[in-house]
Amino acid sequence: MPKTLSDPQQIVLIQAAAKIIREEGVSSATTRRIASEAGVPLGSVHYHFENKQQLFEAVSDSFGATGKEWVAKHVHPEMGVAAAAGAIARAFSVWAAQTPADQLTEFELGIWALRTKTQFKLPQQSYEEWLNHYRALLQRGRRSDEPLRDIEAVARSLLALVDGFIIQDQFLRETQLPHSSERLIVAFVQGIEAGIFDVKVATEAETLTDGIN
Amino acid sequence: MPKTLSDPQQIVLIQAAAKIIREEGVSSATTRRIASEAGVPLGSVHYHFENKQQLFEAVSDSFGATGKEWVAKHVHPEMGVAAAAGAIARAFSVWAAQTPADQLTEFELGIWALRTKTQFKLPQQSYEEWLNHYRALLQRGRRSDEPLRDIEAVARSLLALVDGFIIQDQFLRETQLPHSSERLIVAFVQGIEAGIFDVKVATEAETLTDGIN
Numbered sequence: 262m263p264k265t266l267s268d269p270q271q272i273v274l275i276q277a278a279a280k281i282i283r284e285e286g287v288s289s290a291t292t293r294r295i296a297s298e299a300g301v302p303l304g305s306v307h308y309h310f311e312n313k314q315q316l317f318e319a320v321s322d323s324f325g326a327t328g329k330e331w332v333a334k335h336v337h338p339e340m341g342v343a344a345a346a347g348a349i350a351r352a353f354s355v356w357a358a359q360t361p362a363d364q365l366t367e368f369e370l371g372i373w374a375l376r377t378k379t380q381f382k383l384p385q386q387s388y389e390e391w392l393n394h395y396r397a398l399l400q401r402g403r404r405s406d407e408p409l410r411d412i413e414a415v416a417r418s419l420l421a422l423v424d425g426f427i428i429q430d431q432f433l434r435e436t437q438l439p440h441s442s443e444r445l446i447v448a449f450v451q452g453i454e455a456g457i458f459d460v461k462v463a464t465e466a467e468t469l470t471d472g473i474n
Numbered sequence: 475m476p477k478t479l480s481d482p483q484q485i486v487l488i489q490a491a492a493k494i495i496r497e498e499g500v501s502s503a504t505t506r507r508i509a510s511e512a513g514v515p516l517g518s519v520h521y522h523f524e525n526k527q528q529l530f531e532a533v534s535d536s537f538g539a540t541g542k543e544w545v546a547k548h549v550h551p552e553m554g555v556a557a558a559a560g561a562i563a564r565a566f567s568v569w570a571a572q573t574p575a576d577q578l579t580e581f582e583l584g585i586w587a588l589r590t591k592t593q594f595k596l597p598q599q600s601y602e603e604w605l606n607h608y609r610a611l612l613q614r615g616r617r618s619d620e621p622l623r624d625i626e627a628v629a630r631s632l633l634a635l636v637d638g639f640i641i642q643d644q645f646l647r648e649t650q651l652p653h654s655s656e657r658l659i660v661a662f663v664q665g666i667e668a669g670i671f672d673v674k675v676a677t678e679a680e681t682l683t684d685g686i687n
Contacts, residue, residue, distance in 0.1 A: 286589040288501065365588060371645055372582050376499040384645035417642060418658040424641050425634030432584055432597035444624075445631040445662060447670050452661025
């Protein structure tokens with residue numbers, strides 16, 4: 262994945278592709294169209310990016326970058342996994358509510374990629390990066406005295422929860438994302454505190470039995 | 475919306491369109507292609523459906539129909555709103571896990587419709603029908619002695635919760651939907667029981683004050 266895109270012309274191409282996809286959809290984002298929007302020769306796209314997938318990955322990363330940064334601001338060490346999960350879900354909801362065109366574009370890019378067999382890694386990589394980000398933030402928020410929480414399950418629930426309400430807002434053509442998601446977030450946070458997302462640590466007796474069977 | 479599609483040729487056209495969209499994506503489902511797949515003259519599509527939107531609505535309905543029926547089987551009178559919500563979420567998860575191509579197609583159709591300004595009502599209508607179905611099922615499950623639950627909020631959370639995990643399964647190319655969603659469902663059900671989704675009934679004093687201000 263293109264992690265360090267420092268060439269100004271790469272940035273221009275990413276911004277041009279992002280603009281076209283956001284405003285007109287992924288099917289309009291041909292290489293020719295992107296070069297024209299960026300005001301560069303057609304060959305420049307192929308010079309700067311191995312293929313369309315690499316360019317679209319960079320577009321996807323550029324959409325997520327501000328969201329990841331914004332969410333991270335709300336997580337503090339020792340706040341506890343439950344509080345961190347609540348803070349992340351609420352911050353993500355607020356950010357997503359303010360960037361509806363980018364959210365639609367992310368789903369569209371993902372589904373387009375799943376349909377285009379050669380591009381199928383794009384949504385997987387983008388989703389994994391969000392999961393990585395959330396795992397790290399939840400670890401940062403973890404209180405040293407709290408039970409062992411299943412960070413993977415919490416991170417996955419976080420993404421699913423907010424994505425589901427983003428789809429709801431898009432499909433119902435509403436703009437009430439943080440409001441709609443609030444009560445499920447409360448239930449989620451209380452559930453973590455109640456131990457629903459704890460790692461089930463086997464007792465010594467169970468471990469011994471497992472060893473025998 | 476075409477609620478009663480009894481003409482055999484309509485059914486054939488819906489099935490042909492569904493097959494093409496499911497296997498190749500919505501962009502391949504041209505009127506010409508659908509007629510050819512159905513083995514009927516091109517004019518037949520326009521004879522049976524006002525426009526492409528009406529045909530695609532019927533396709534969307536046909537995808538949801540078995541899911542709605544399956545979910546309904548799991549809700550019984552007097553089981554309580556929390557138990558009904560849990561039963562619906564789990565049944566929906568199991569059905570969605572068994573129909574991944576249809577789920578992808580539903581999202582794809584919805585996003586395509588949002589991008590195609592003239593078709594924009596399609597995802598809204600489809601989503602509203604699911605919400606209606608869930609509202610009715612939750613009312614059916616309601617126990618006469620339980621507090622007044624916010625059925626609208628519960629129904630919306632139900633759809634968002636499962637949709638979010640469908641997206642997760644699709645994007646990560648996994649097949650563990652019922653497993654991934656289980657703990658958030660438990661938190662959701664416990665949250666309903668704990669009163670998080672209750673309708674806040676104003677006390678008599680508050681009502682009086684409201685009347686004055």
